[in-house]
Amino acid sequence: MTNTTQQTQFLQTAEGKISYDVQGKGPLVICVAGMGDLRSSYRYMVPGLVAAGYKVVSMDLRGHGESDTTFSSYGDEDTANDIIAMIEHCKEPATIIGNSMAAGAGVIVAANRPELVRDLVFIGPFVREPKNSKYVKPILNFLTLPLWAPKSFNMMLPMWFKGNKPADYKEYRKKLIENMKRPGYTKAFSLTSRTVHTASERVIDRVKVPTLALVGTFDPDFPNPKAEMEWIKTTLHGKGAMIENASHYPQSQQPEKVLEYVIPFLKENRNA
Numbered sequence: 001m002t003n004t005t006q007q008t009q010f011l012q013t014a015e016g017k018i019s020y021d022v023q024g025k026g027p028l029v030i031c032v033a034g035m036g037d038l039r040s041s042y043r044y045m046v047p048g049l050v051a052a053g054y055k056v057v058s059m060d061l062r063g064h065g066e067s068d069t070t071f072s073s074y075g076d077e078d079t080a081n082d083i084i085a086m087i088e089h090c091k092e093p094a095t096i097i098g099n100s101m102a103a104g105a106g107v108i109v110a111a112n113r114p115e116l117v118r119d120l121v122f123i124g125p126f127v128r129e130p131k132n133s134k135y136v137k138p139i140l141n142f143l144t145l146p147l148w149a150p151k152s153f154n155m156m157l158p159m160w161f162k163g164n165k166p167a168d169y170k171e172y173r174k175k176l177i178e179n180m181k182r183p184g185y186t187k188a189f190s191l192t193s194r195t196v197h198t199a200s201e202r203v204i205d206r207v208k209v210p211t212l213a214l215v216g217t218f219d220p221d222f223p224n225p226k227a228e229m230e231w232i233k234t235t236l237h238g239k240g241a242m243i244e245n246a247s248h249y250p251q252s253q254q255p256e257k258v259l260e261y262v263i264p265f266l267k268e269n270r271n272a
Contacts (some may be wrong), residue, residue, distance in 0.1 A: 003130035008066050011059075011082075011089055011144065016068030018082050020059035026116070027270065028092050031058045032083060034100025034124070035192050038065045038179065041099060043257035044154075044166065045262075050261045059086055061102070063188025065179060074192040077199050079105035081089075087116045092148075095266060097121040101192075101222050104128075104200035104212075111203035119267030119269045120238075121262055124219055124248040127232060128201035131223055137196075144193035145265070150180045153189070158225040160216040160248040172252075189261060206234055211238030212265045214258060 006021035020039065029083045049056045058066045062082060063074055064259040071078065083105055095118050098106040103125030105194040109115040136271055143152035145272070154177045165171060180189050213236075215229040222228040226242055233240035241261050246253040 002084045010177035015071035019066035022057050024055045026053040026055050028094040029054045029056045030094045031097045032102035034102050045251050048259040069184035069188045075195040076104040083109050095119050099123045101126050101195050107200040107204050110209050117209050122213045123251050123256050126197045129197050144190050146186045146190045148255045149190050150177050159220050162247040163245040164253045166252045199244040210269045211236040213240040216243050216250045218247040
């Protein structure tokens with residue numbers, strides 16, 4: 001079951017607007033999509049979170065979705081600043097659920113502003129530079145040059161969705177590419193793709209809030225997905241699990257399985 005269409009709201013920051021929507025009532029959960037994706041990446045998870053008694057804010061990255069492309073920089077630290085602005089706007093501490101690069105941003109927020117973060121949920125998380133980065137990064141940088149970035153991203157999506165695919169996979173894939181092709185958004189995506197995750201790696205040992213890391217068994221972004229999950233779990237003294245038959249987007253590929261871990265984790269922390 002997916003969420004119904006929600007009215008887009010906008011958070012004004014110094015350099016532009018961040019688009020988001022709000023559903024439900026209760027403790028605050030902020031869902032942040034990864035590079036090239038949209039806040040609707042969480043469309044299959046939000047109803048379950050709302051039913052469990054949470055207020056869910058789903059937000060687009062800067063230069064993605066309905067957010068502006070007027071920003072001067074893109075990356076983990078910039079995303080962290082936008083998350084901080086959103087939490088302060090909502091006026092209460094939050095659970096941060098971050099996919100891909102948004103996980104690194106979550107680390108930075110929790111390290112620098114721990115009073116704003118109740119707990120963290122990482123899905124397909126980049127919280128450090130992958131061990132194969134020095135080989136893969138130059139290729140990715142070339143493939144995501146503005147001239148051909150939408151075509152390259154479209155070609156890579158089947159790899160990132162290996163395993164179970166959402167029921168609306170074809171339509172959603174088309175939506176992602178159409179969004180990216182809009183004036184200004186291709187360049188913003190290209191700049192975002194240059195993100196490195198050293199900023200989160202530098203501060204990860206300062207994170208003290210409860211953490212849950214979920215990684216798809218087929219995730220191609222890590223040389224060894226299970227080892228990456230175990231490293232995050234050990235480093236953060238948190239919890240972790242592998243999501244079977246999913247790749248980089250378990251939140252839409254296996255939302256029920258993801259929620260089976262996320263909701264008990266959130267309730268446990270509220271009752272601690």
